[in-house]
Amino acid sequence: MSAAREPIGVIGTGYVGLVTAAGFAELGSDVVCVDIDAEKVARLNRGEIPIYEPGLAELVAKNRERLTFTTDIAPALERARLLFVAVGTPPTYSGDADLSAVNAVVGAMPASDRHALVMKSTVPVGTGANTKRLFAEQGKSGFRYVSCPEFLKEGTAVADFLAPDRVVVGDDGDWAGDAVVDLYRPLLVPDEGGNGPGQLVRTDIASAEMVKLASNAFLATKISFINEIANVCEETGADVVEVARGMGLDERIGPKFLNAGIGFGGSCFPKDVTALKQLAGNSGYHFQLLNSVIEVNELQKRRVIGKLEKHLGGLVGKRIALLGLAFKPNTDDMREASSLVLAARLQAAGADVVAHDPISGEVAKPMLRGVELAPDALSAAHGADAVVLVTEWQEFRDLDLADLRAAMRGDVLIDGRNALDGEAAVAAGLRYEGIGRTARSAAPAAAGV
Ligand SMILES: NC(=O)C1=CN([C@@H]2O[C@H](COP(=O)(O)OP(=O)(O)OC[C@H]3O[C@@H](n4cnc5c(N)ncnc54)[C@H](O)[C@@H]3O)[C@@H](O)[C@H]2O)C=CC1
Ligand SMILES: O=C(O)[C@H]1O[C@H](OP(=O)(O)OP(=O)(O)OC[C@H]2O[C@@H](n3ccc(=O)[nH]c3=O)[C@H](O)[C@@H]2O)[C@H](O)[C@@H](O)[C@@H]1O
Numbered sequence: 001m002s003a004a005r006e007p008i009g010v011i012g013t014g015y016v017g018l019v020t021a022a023g024f025a026e027l028g029s030d031v032v033c034v035d036i037d038a039e040k041v042a043r044l045n046r047g048e049i050p051i052y053e054p055g056l057a058e059l060v061a062k063n064r065e066r067l068t069f070t071t072d073i074a075p076a077l078e079r080a081r082l083l084f085v086a087v088g089t090p091p092t093y094s095g096d097a098d099l100s101a102v103n104a105v106v107g108a109m110p111a112s113d114r115h116a117l118v119m120k121s122t123v124p125v126g127t128g129a130n131t132k133r134l135f136a137e138q139g140k141s142g143f144r145y146v147s148c149p150e151f152l153k154e155g156t157a158v159a160d161f162l163a164p165d166r167v168v169v170g171d172d173g174d175w176a177g178d179a180v181v182d183l184y185r186p187l188l189v190p191d192e193g194g195n196g197p198g199q200l201v202r203t204d205i206a207s208a209e210m211v212k213l214a215s216n217a218f219l220a221t222k223i224s225f226i227n228e229i230a231n232v233c234e235e236t237g238a239d240v241v242e243v244a245r246g247m248g249l250d251e252r253i254g255p256k257f258l259n260a261g262i263g264f265g266g267s268c269f270p271k272d273v274t275a276l277k278q279l280a281g282n283s284g285y286h287f288q289l290l291n292s293v294i295e296v297n298e299l300q301k302r303r304v305i306g307k308l309e310k311h312l313g314g315l316v317g318k319r320i321a322l323l324g325l326a327f328k329p330n331t332d333d334m335r336e337a338s339s340l341v342l343a344a345r346l347q348a349a350g351a352d353v354v355a356h357d358p359i360s361g362e363v364a365k366p367m368l369r370g371v372e373l374a375p376d377a378l379s380a381a382h383g384a385d386a387v388v389l390v391t392e393w394q395e396f397r398d399l400d401l402a403d404l405r406a407a408m409r410g411d412v413l414i415d416g417r418n419a420l421d422g423e424a425a426v427a428a429g430l431r432y433e434g435i436g437r438t439a440r441s442a443a444p445a446a447a448g449v
Helices: 015-026 038-045 056-062 074-079 100-107 127-137 157-162 175-187 205-236 240-248 269-282 288-312 338-348 361-367 377-381 401-407 422-427
Strands: 005-011 029-034 067-070 082-085 116-119 144-147 166-170 199-203 319-323 352-356 386-389 412-415 431-433
Touching: 005 015, 005 074, 005 175, 015 029, 015 056, 015 067, 015 157, 029 074, 038 067, 056 157, 067 074, 082 175, 100 116, 100 127, 116 127, 116 175, 127 144, 127 205, 144 166, 144 175, 144 205, 166 175, 166 205, 175 199, 199 205, 205 240, 205 269, 205 288, 269 288, 288 338, 288 386, 288 412, 288 431, 319 338, 319 377, 338 352, 352 377, 377 401, 401 422, 412 422, 422 431
Parallel strands: 005 029, 005 082, 029 067, 082 116, 116 144, 166 199, 319 352, 319 386, 386 412, 412 431
Antiparallel strands: none
C-alpha cells in the first residue's frame, strides 16, 4: 500500500464504484463508500464482493482497512471533500438516460464551500451545467462539480483503473479539478508528475461529458461496421478475421474492436449509444449514423437463427445448446447480453434451449425462463442438434471438439465469436460456421482484443 493521500467518498458501490474505491485505496486514500442498498453494504462489510470481477476481491481485501461501507452519506461528507458519484444511469423507455439516482445524490448534498461532486456515472452532456444551476438555485453554489468519466471495461476493470490510457477531468479550473488530478497523479505519465501510462485531458465539463459518450458510441460503431463487413464476407467468400487483421495493421484503424460476432451487449454500449442519439435528437440534430449502429446490432443478434435454420431446416423440437450467457467473458453481467435475445428467439421458433456459462448461471436464471442450465459445456452439448458459442470464455476456446461432437446428437457448430478452430471442428466431424467466414479458412481469432 502507498503513503496516505486525500480521503474520498464514493457514492454507489456497483462495478464502477467498487473499482474506483478499491483503486484509490490502493493509491493511498481512505475511502468512505456509500450505497442505498443496505443488503449490498452488509455483504461488503462481511467481506463479500457482490459482483464477479477478476482481481477486485483481492484489491478490496488488500486495502480493507482503508475502506468503509455504509448507507449513511454523513461520514463521507465529514471525512472527504471529493464525492465520486458512481450510481447507475440506466435507459428510460424513451432511450434517454434515467438520471433519477444522480438527481437523488445531488438533492442530498448540503450547502457547502468545502465539497465537490465528481461525476463518474455516464451522464448526458449538460448534466454538469444543470447540476450547477440547481446548486445555485438552492443556495449551494459553493458546492463544486467535476466531470471525471470512467472508461474501465468489465472483466479487466482493475487493470483498466490502475493503468488508464487517459484520465479525463472536466471542471471550472478550481480547487476541485486540481484535487482530482492530484488523486490520479500516480497513474499519469511522467510529464504530469506520475509514472503511469495515463494521458491527462483537462477540459471543460461539457467536453468531458461528451468524450465519454462519443468514445462508447465510436467503439460500438466500429463493432457494427465490422459485423456488416462480416455479413458481406459471407456473401462473397472472404474471411472477416483475415480482413480485420489486414485492416487493423493500419495504425489509423488499429486492431482492437474489430472482432465480428453476434452483436455487442453489456450495461453501457447499448444504453450509451441510444442516450447519445436521444441527446442529439433533443438538441435538434438527427444522428443518423447511430440509428444504423443500433439497428445493425439488433439484426446481428438474430442472424444466428438464420444460420441454424439453414443447417437444421425448422427449429421446432430441436435441442440447441448455448455456450456462454454473459455479455462477454470474465464477467457475470447479463445486462443486454446477446444470449437473452437468442434464447428468446429460439424458444419462439419452437426449439428447446439448454445453456452453460462458467460464472453467470445464477444471475441469468431468472432471465431465462424455460432454458435448462447445464453444469458444464459437454453436459449442455449432450444430445444437442446444434451448439452455438455465444460468449468466448477461455474454457470454451480450450474445448476438445471431438468430445463436443461425441456428446451431440447433431453436428452443427455455430461459432458466434469466431473463437474456435474451424478446421479442427470440421476434422472432428462438425458442420462449422462462424460469423463472416467459412470453415475452409477458419483459424480462431486472437483472444482479448
Ligand atoms: N459497468 C461498467 O463497466 C461501467 C459503467 N459506467 C457508468 O458508471 C455508472 C455506474 O455503473 P455500474 O457501476 O455498472 O452501476 P451498478 O448498477 O452496478 O451500481 C450502481 C450502484 O449505485 C447504487 N445507488 C443507486 N442510487 C444511489 C443513491 N442515491 N445513493 C447511493 N447509492 C446509490 C445502487 O444501489 C448500486 O449499488 C453508470 O452511469 C454507467 O454507465 C462507466 C464505465 C464502465
Ligand atoms: O462505459 C462503459 O461501461 C464501458 O463500456 C465498454 O466496456 P464493456 O461494456 O465492459 O465491454 P467491452 O469489452 O467494450 O465489450 C462490449 C461488447 O462489445 C462486444 N465486442 C467487443 C469488441 C469486439 O471487437 N467485438 C465485440 O462484439 C463484446 O462482446 C461485448 O458484448 C467500453 O469498452 C469501456 O471503455 C466503457 O468504460
